[in-house]
Amino acid sequence: MASATQQTLQAFTHWLDEVVARGDWRAERDFIADTLTIHSDTGTRHLTRDQYMQWVLSTRPPDWRLAVHDLVAQDERVGHVFSVTQTNPRTGAASERRGIEVVRFAGGQFAEIWLAPRSAEAGPWPHLACTRAEWSIAEDPPSPTEAAIAAAMARYFEIRQTREADGLRDLFVDPMVVHGPGPTRAESLEEFISRVATELETTPGWKMTAEDCFVARSKAILRWNYWHPNPIPANPSPVAGLTLYEFRSGKIAERWQAALPGGTGWE
Numbered sequence: 001m002a003s004a005t006q007q008t009l010q011a012f013t014h015w016l017d018e019v020v021a022r023g024d025w026r027a028e029r030d031f032i033a034d035t036l037t038i039h040s041d042t043g044t045r046h047l048t049r050d051q052y053m054q055w056v057l058s059t060r061p062p063d064w065r066l067a068v069h070d071l072v073a074q075d076e077r078v079g080h081v082f083s084v085t086q087t088n089p090r091t092g093a094a095s096e097r098r099g100i101e102v103v104r105f106a107g108g109q110f111a112e113i114w115l116a117p118r119s120a121e122a123g124p125w126p127h128l129a130c131t132r133a134e135w136s137i138a139e140d141p142p143s144p145t146e147a148a149i150a151a152a153m154a155r156y157f158e159i160r161q162t163r164e165a166d167g168l169r170d171l172f173v174d175p176m177v178v179h180g181p182g183p184t185r186a187e188s189l190e191e192f193i194s195r196v197a198t199e200l201e202t203t204p205g206w207k208m209t210a211e212d213c214f215v216a217r218s219k220a221i222l223r224w225n226y227w228h229p230n231p232i233p234a235n236p237s238p239v240a241g242l243t244l245y246e247f248r249s250g251k252i253a254e255r256w257q258a259a260l261p262g263g264t265g266w267e
Contacts, residue, residue: 003140004075004076005073005074005075005137005140005216006137006140007108008073008075008076008077008078008105009073009078009135009137010108011031011108012071012073012078012103012105013132014031015028015031015110016066016068019031020065020066023062023063023064025056025057025060026053026057028053028056029053030109031108031109031110032049032052032053032109032110033049033106033107033109033110033111034048034049035047035048035049036049036052036110036111036112036113037111037112037113038112038113038115039112039113039114039115039266039267040113040114040115040116040260041115041116041117041261041264044267060086061086061087061088061089063085063086063087064084064085065084065085065086066082066083066084067082067083067084067085068080068081068082068130069081069082069083069125069128069130070128070130070134070135070136070244070256071130071135072135072136072138072214072215072216072217072219072220072221072244073135073136073137073138073216074138074215074216075138075214076104076105076106077102077103077104077105077212077214077221078102078103078105079100079101079102079103079214079221079242079244080100080101081099081100081125081128081256082098082099082100082101083096083097083124083125084096084097084098097117098117098122098124098125098258099115099116099117099118099258100115100116100118100221100242100243100244100256100257100258101113101114101115101116101242102114102212102221102223102242114223114242114266116240116242116258116259116260117258117260118180118181119180119181119182122179122180122181122182122183123183125179125256126179127177127179127254128256136216136217136218136219137216137217138214138215138217139216143217145217145218146215146216146217148250149215149218149219149220149247150213150215150220152171152247152250152251152252153213153215153220153222153245155167155170155171156168156171156252157208157210157213159171159196160208161207161208163196163197163199163200165193165194165196165197166193168189168192168193168196169189169193170251171251171252172189172192172251172252172253173189173248173249173251173252173253174188174189174190175187175188176189176252176253176255177253177254177255178254178255179254179256179257180256180257180258180259181241181257181258181259203228203235204229204230205227205228205229205230206226206227206228207226207227207228208224208225208226208227209224209225209226209227210223211223211224211225211266218246218247218248219244219245219246220244220247221243221244221245222242222243222245223240223241223242223266224240224242224243225238225239225240225265225266226238226239226240227265231263236262236263237263238263238264238265239259239260239262239265240259240260240264240265240266241257241258241259241260242257242258243255243256243257243258244256244257
């Protein structure tokens with residue numbers, strides 16, 4: 001019998017093949033739960049299947065295409081780094097948008113979506129061109145590598161609460177490559193340690209919450225919020241987003257990150 005992860009992946013790939021690849025938007029109805037909850041940069045919406053289909057059929061042009069650059073699947077969740085291309089039917093202008101999305105499936109259908117956009121100025125996603133064979137699919141039960149990565153992520157959350165920043169040396173390579181929300185950069189481990197260690201001094205009351213994290217093979221996807229009690233336009237609260245982490249030799253070596261607008265958090 002297929003594992004929960006395999007069933008979820010089968011539902012997602014079936015949607016890619018039957019709906020996206022064929023441009024058959026009406027067929028999407030079979031893949032949507034009675035109520036679909038979507039969390040994004042425009043807030044949270046709860047749509048019935050009919051409402052969702054009405055929105056899709058009225059807004060999605062025939063040439064809408066989705067490219068999945070990387071994917072992580074565990075149990076009922078699929079997280080993927082993506083880009084979407086389409087042509088505006090009124091103006092003829094071509095556009096491309098990018099982001100990271102997590103989908104929760106229920107009964108083989110899309111039940112809940114968390115979507116964080118990548119800014120247009122940041123450009124295409126770098127260092128990602130995974131085929132389906134290269135997607136990260138969780139083992140059942142978790143492999144020793146997956147268990148170690150889950151423990152490392154738990155330790156990271158703990159450090160963000162305690163500010164025991166020297167512990168980051170055991171979790172990150174130096175430097176770590178960071179893609180987003182701005183341009184790609186190499187982040188010095190010492191600078192990262194200093195920033196975490198002094199967060200409460202620079203932003204009193206600053207707190208990170210890990211809303212969800214799941215692991216497959218050498219990768220993890222984290223849904224996060226940062227909060228502080230005295231937001232101002234230059235330093236809004238909350239700050240929220242999704243991050244894909246890649247581990248190499250037991251440490252985080254690279255991350256791809258997309259964020260909601262400042263002042264918007266995950267519900």
